[in-house]
Amino acid sequence: MKMKNVLFAVSFVLFLPAVSLRAQIGKRFPSERKLVKDPVTGVMLTFLTSTPAGDSKIYQTHNQWTSDGQWLIFRSGRIKGEALAVNERTGGQVQVTQGGYTGMLCVARRSMKLYYMRNADTSRRRGALQVVETDLEKVLADSKAGKMRAVSVYQRVCGTIPDSLNGGGDMALDAEEKYVYFRVSRAEAQKHLTPGMKIESNFGPRNMGAGPAGLAGMDLSTGEIKYITSVPFQIGHIQTNPWVPGEIVFCWETGGKSPQRTWTVMADGTGLRPLYPESEYEWVTHEAVITKDEVAMAIMGHRKIAASGKRDTAGTHWSGMNPGQEAAWGPSGTREKPTGLAIVNLRTREMVIAAQTKSGSGLWHVHGSDDGRWAVGDDFSRSIYLIDRHTGEMILLSTGHKATAADHPHPTMSPDGTRIEIQSAMLSADNRSMNICIIPVPELWLKRKYD
Structure with a gap:
């Protein structure tokens, strides 16, 4: 064998381990599934992951479960920059992306598909973005077969x-x-602004919220992009109504209280309006579409009436467990006005308060069941509360998820309304690293009958 060929053969062999160790779509991970009894409520919690690998769930504005109801999609440090699926029954985990992703993971409800963005040029942090579709049915089947x-x-x-x-x-x-809908750059939004529209500046101590911003959509079959609308403020938390084609909900993002948090528009650009017109005394946050006609949101009651809070040494954000205490947020967020888990009807525009904690921060991140039976929320202590919307009864469902956790629980109801997914630091030795956890709706509540 010639020396050139020998060197090539050696280099090829040396390269093989690096290739085999590289993360590949379909890569399988062993089950970490654990049953843990809540030490306070006695509810049996199912931890689908239980090691400190930096897990986090999808935000509660978006679907979590695959359309067959068997898998949950989540983010994890196990494979940096890639998404995983975990089987709810077995705990088996499978890598379902390759080449990375950025931003929101969109799990389809009707098909076994996953949609996400990734950088077109992986060497750049910014630049063009590709919208990618993963066929989860093929990935999971071939991964199981080992082929x-x-x-x-x-x-x-x-x-x-x-x-x-x-x-x-x-x-x-x-x-x-x-279609998918996405936020566009300020420069593009500026081109489509209504003449004479006043551009909003930053609001609040986090120096966020300035506009303009805009929305556009992409046809998933052709890649064609169509502009939807521009607004004079910073857009955040774009979500859709899973039952009404073309209905979009989004927010004015300031990192806290905004002058008018919730907004809705149709994909053809019509119907742009505030979803829930709020006053300066109302701290509205964490809206989520929960039924065909309803959006849940939190009207916060987390600030003391007697004082407006204090600043940390930097004077820009609250450094303790309870955020949003700075005086610069204005007079909102106290219990001088009605607060709690609010539900707004998209058609009638009526709002009702489903429930509120008697003390503490009040409900913070909120969600509800597709059938309108349940609502759920967390609070600053990372406790989870379940609400029977028929009776108005509220119970503490689970606690002990550690206020020191790297993020909030972000509870999300399953499509069939029988369980709730959260992210939790309950099992973490460092009190920060989070895992994927399922909380069942109590059997006695599921068996309830209503007139």
Whole structure:
């Protein structure tokens, strides 16, 4: 054998371990599933992950479960920059992306598909973004069989968002799963503003909220991009109504209280309006579409009436357990006015308060069941409360998830309304690292009958 060929053969052999160790779509991880009894409520919690690998769930504005109801999609440090699926019954984990993703993971409700953005040029942090579709059915089946094929069998690039339109990774999937909607850049939004519209400046001590911003949509079959609307403020938390095609909900993002938090618009640009018109005394946050006609949101009661809070040494944010205490947020967030888990009807525009904690921060991140039976929320202590919307009864469902956790629980109801997914630091030795946890709705509550 010639020396050139020998060197090539040696280098190829040396390269093999590096290739085999590289993360590949379909890679399997052993089950970490554990049953843990809540030490306070006695509810049996199912931890689908239980090691300190930096897990986090999808935000509660978006679907978590695959359409077959068997898997949950989540983010994890196990494979840096990639998404995983965990089987709720067995605890088995499978890598379901390859090539990375950025921003929101959009799990389809009607099909076994996952949609997300990734950088078109992986060497750049900014630039054009690809919208990618993963066929979860193929990935999970081939992974189980141990016969993975080329990544192109599982992933499809639906289209590219050019650098000039790139407004970040905020994205939502339309009810019919034919379009995604996303935020566009300030420069692009400026081009589509209504003449004479006043551009909003930053609001609050976090120096966020300035506009303009805009929304656009992409046809997933053709990659065609269509502009929707521009607004004079910073857009955040884009979500869709899973039952009404073209209905979009989003917020004015300031990192805290905003002058008018919740907004809605149709995908053709019509119907732009505040979802719930709020006053300066109301701290509205963490809205989530929960039924065909309803959006849940928190009206916070987390600030003392006698004092407006104090600043930390930097004077820009609250450094303790209870955020949003700075005087610069204005007079909102106290219990001088009605507060609690509020539910707004998109059609009638009526709002009701489903429940409120008697003390403490009040409910913070909120969600509800598709059938309108349950509502759920967490608070600053990371405790989880369940509400029977028929009776108005509220119970503490689970606690002990540690206020020192790296993030909040972000409770999300399952589509069938029988359980709740959260992220929890209950099992973490460092009191920060989080795991994926399922909390069941109590059997006695599920058996309730109503007149």
